[in-house]
Amino acid sequence: MLQIPTWKRIVIWALVACGVLLSFPNLFYSRVELHNDAARVVEATGVETPEVAADLAGWPGFLPSGLVNLGLDLRGGAHLLAEVQVEDVYADRMRGLWPDVRNALRAERAAVGPVRRVDGPAGELRVRIGEAAGMERALDVVRDLARPILSLTGVGASDIDVRAEGDVLVVMLSEAEMQATDNRTLQQSLEIIRRRVDEVGTREPTIQRQGAQRILIQVPGIGSAAELKALIGTTARLTFQPVVGRTGDPQANAGVGNIVVPSIDEPGTFYIIEDRVVVSGEELTDAQPAFDQNGRPAVNFRFNPTGARKFGEYTAQNIGSPFAIVLDGEVISAPTIQSHIPGGSGIITGRFSVEDSTQLSVLLRAGALPAEMTFLEERTIGPELGQDSIEAGALACMIAFGAVLVFMALSYGLFGIFANVALILNVAMLFGLLSLIGATLTLPGIAGIVLTIGMAVDANVLVFERIREELRSAKGPARAIEQGYERALSAILDANITTFLVATILFTLGSGPVRGFAVTLGLGILTSVFTAIFLTRLIMVTWFERARPRTIEV
Amino acid sequence: MRLRLVPAETNFDFFRYRKITSAISIVAVLLSLLAWMVLGLNFGIDFSGGTSIRTESPVAVDVGGYRDAIAPLGLGDVRITEVFDPTFGADRNVAMVRLQAQDGQESVTADTIEAVRVALTALDPELVFSSVESVGPKVSGELVRTALIAVTVALGLIMVYIWLRFEWQFAVGAVAALFHDVILAIGIFSVLQIRFDLATIAALLTIIGYSINDTVVIFDRLRENLRKFKTKPLVEVMNLSVNETLSRTLMTSGTTLLALIALLVLGGDVIRGFVFAITWGVIVGTYSSLYVAKNIVLQLGVKRDWSKPDADAGTQFGDSAP
Numbered sequence: 087m088l089q090i091p092t093w094k095r096i097v098i099w100a101l102v103a104c105g106v107l108l109s110f111p112n113l114f115y116s117r118v119e120l121h122n123d124a125a126r127v128v129e130a131t132g133v134e135t136p137e138v139a140a141d142l143a144g145w146p147g148f149l150p151s152g153l154v155n156l157g158l159d160l161r162g163g164a165h166l167l168a169e170v171q172v173e174d175v176y177a178d179r180m181r182g183l184w185p186d187v188r189n190a191l192r193a194e195r196a197a198v199g200p201v202r203r204v205d206g207p208a209g210e211l212r213v214r215i216g217e218a219a220g221m222e223r224a225l226d227v228v229r230d231l232a233r234p235i236l237s238l239t240g241v242g243a244s245d246i247d248v249r250a251e252g253d254v255l256v257v258m259l260s261e262a263e264m265q266a267t268d269n270r271t272l273q274q275s276l277e278i279i280r281r282r283v284d285e286v287g288t289r290e291p292t293i294q295r296q297g298a299q300r301i302l303i304q305v306p307g308i309g310s311a312a313e314l315k316a317l318i319g320t321t322a323r324l325t326f327q328p329v330v331g332r333t334g335d336p337q338a339n340a341g342v343g344n345i346v347v348p349s350i351d352e353p354g355t356f357y358i359i360e361d362r363v364v365v366s367g368e369e370l371t372d373a374q375p376a377f378d379q380n381g382r383p384a385v386n387f388r389f390n391p392t393g394a395r396k397f398g399e400y401t402a403q404n405i406g407s408p409f410a411i412v413l414d415g416e417v418i419s420a421p422t423i424q425s426h427i428p429g430g431s432g433i434i435t436g437r438f439s440v441e442d443s444t445q446l447s448v449l450l451r452a453g454a455l456p457a458e459m460t461f462l463e464e465r466t467i468g469p470e471l472g473q474d475s476i477e478a479g480a481l482a483c484m485i486a487f488g489a490v491l492v493f494m495a496l497s498y499g500l501f502g503i504f505a506n507v508a509l510i511l512n513v514a515m516l517f518g519l520l521s522l523i524g525a526t527l528t529l530p531g532i533a534g535i536v537l538t539i540g541m542a543v544d545a546n547v548l549v550f551e552r553i554r555e556e557l558r559s560a561k562g563p564a565r566a567i568e569q570g571y572e573r574a575l576s577a578i579l580d581a582n583i584t585t586f587l588v589a590t591i592l593f594t595l596g597s598g599p600v601r602g603f604a605v606t607l608g609l610g611i612l613t614s615v616f617t618a619i620f621l622t623r624l625i626m627v628t629w630f631e632r633a634r635p636r637t638i639e640v
Numbered sequence: 641m642r643l644r645l646v647p648a649e650t651n652f653d654f655f656r657y658r659k660i661t662s663a664i665s666i667v668a669v670l671l672s673l674l675a676w677m678v679l680g681l682n683f684g685i686d687f688s689g690g691t692s693i694r695t696e697s698p699v700a701v702d703v704g705g706y707r708d709a710i711a712p713l714g715l716g717d718v719r720i721t722e723v724f725d726p727t728f729g730a731d732r733n734v735a736m737v738r739l740q741a742q743d744g745q746e747s748v749t750a751d752t753i754e755a756v757r758v759a760l761t762a763l764d765p766e767l768v769f770s771s772v773e774s775v776g777p778k779v780s781g782e783l784v785r786t787a788l789i790a791v792t793v794a795l796g797l798i799m800v801y802i803w804l805r806f807e808w809q810f811a812v813g814a815v816a817a818l819f820h821d822v823i824l825a826i827g828i829f830s831v832l833q834i835r836f837d838l839a840t841i842a843a844l845l846t847i848i849g850y851s852i853n854d855t856v857v858i859f860d861r862l863r864e865n866l867r868k869f870k871t872k873p874l875v876e877v878m879n880l881s882v883n884e885t886l887s888r889t890l891m892t893s894g895t896t897l898l899a900l901i902a903l904l905v906l907g908g909d910v911i912r913g914f915v916f917a918i919t920w921g922v923i924v925g926t927y928s929s930l931y932v933a934k935n936i937v938l939q940l941g942v943k944r945d946w947s948k949p950d951a952d953a954g955t956q957f958g959d960s961a962p
Contacts, residue, residue, distance in 0.1 A: 312750035478908035486899035540899030
């Protein structure tokens, strides 16, 4: 009776010890955090400065150093949910396709007549052809431009769909290509956002794709969501374009092939520029904040060899005429070319502040976003509010913990103390698990822990009550304990499985704080069932073997 | 001497006032539904979209002054409420400013926030925004849908699980009790006009989890006793089961409530609504597993002979038991 094999005892205590050891670093949160940051610095740079070494020594390397991450609501920071306007890219692709289509159709002028691009919805290229009878030929010619694409579903699909509507030829991206493009756009956007956020150097940002078009960005420690938006929301598409003239009228007739764009720092001034890009930001290799010869903030940049060649040729041919530096559809400045610039490097001046020039250089270095983003959701939590929440949550945890311990001891005496030991170890193991999987603790998550503390004793209560009942039917203590466990098991399992189902649903469907709650609730159920079925029982059996009581009172 | 919430052996007749408790439950559910329809729910920005700004200042909150300061900005419906909390000192005055979702925008623009900040700091230079949250109409619509799915799926899964582990009558009883709890929780949110947001949905699901836990424990005992006492009338077996588990039911509710009350008082105002919902749910859930779930099972009757797996289901009140 009441026998637990030695190997089982060892496994149980080993698991408990692991849990406690893993939870240990959380007691020294700030020290371990400094240690982890220092370790990361050393890994990234390989250099160990005295400060870094001091931080590193703050926590012994042989101990586990995983911590429970604090959610934004506890640490303060900014949260953004962005939707990438993937349709932008379709329009870009069509714009890029137009010269090819035009050239291909011009070669067939005899059959299709003169061609002209007509307006249509973004993402479609509409071309009117002179000879409606030549439509078949035109379709064939344009279809020849299509490239086959590889996809899981569409074997032999091509990247564009071409159809005729009267005398208008309509080209658009095929369904499969749109999907592939969306995917690429999202990947690129993620990568560029990550680079931009990393440039600012905050700790542990979360940058995740959500669904088909969305990106979730969480940056702890940043001042506000507005700041974060300014950093990642800028497309940062930099182009150098020839200037035709200046005007004060935004509706001015720009002429064929030209566009009107506003000036960034002179309200009411507009530039007429050619819709032709001489060099674009994609050909930059470096950009650094700097000062111009008058000591005003500016940005130094350098092109890659192809960019440098194009820029050199253009400047050589256009000495004396102005060109525009355009960022996201606004002219930053329009200097006049003084001389041939052969080296591929230059300086952008404008009415910058030091912050502006630093930010612009960060944006230019990280590259342009392939498409614009709209922000669907944003949250800023001040660090003080987070700190208050942690303190309030910790205090509430302590009091709840104390109250439950006293209550259990009063109700069940020695057995209550067994349950209390198990409860303390239970919470330690819960923290250990949270640290192990790198879970994020949120304010509702703390509530989940408090709820776990309250409910964790339930399994023990079930067993104890059952033992009481078994004792009443005049069984020996050993038999009563054994039967108590056996008979309470189905209730424990059924009750906890149903609650676990709920936690799983919360985890799958919830987001952010709610998910944090689901994690602590779910893991809390696991650890409390473990402690009730195995740990309390083991403690009880160990005591029973030593004490060999003739009667027990539960 | 041990602390005992209930005597070692109890013999309460839980079904004596069956009609009255059923009536109370039905009236409470109806009143909750009525409140929900008439008063509506105070939806947070998660569900209605818009912007919520939390302001903190050492100077007392002047709700009227704030409103007058923001009104000229033309931001549409602006709601300002002062937040009170026992943990705040006299130098900590908190208010929530709610802006409606602005036309043609998803989340709020930095300019709007800045304009509100300028307007309010003109009134009170020491005022700071300790949090700003903004949800666009697109996302809030999706969140509503997700929340509904979550609650429905949770109820469905629990029903299936109970059905598999017990009998369909138990599943119906358990889920009816859950509906009862959820509707009463929504009712109190409506009557007290507590903010109803995503965290509230999490709280509702927790209530479901807690209440089902309680119900299942009693059902488990009922199943066991049904096997043991094959000839006893169902109502007596049920009473016996409830009495046997009463001590446990109250112990667990007791420890859970102890923990929750600590959190309710000390946990700060940010999660008070959330914790309140769970606390209320634990109380209602304990009641409903004692009364609602079993009253329904009693009405439906259950299969009595558990020794043969395929015996005919449902003998009413057990009076025709072998």
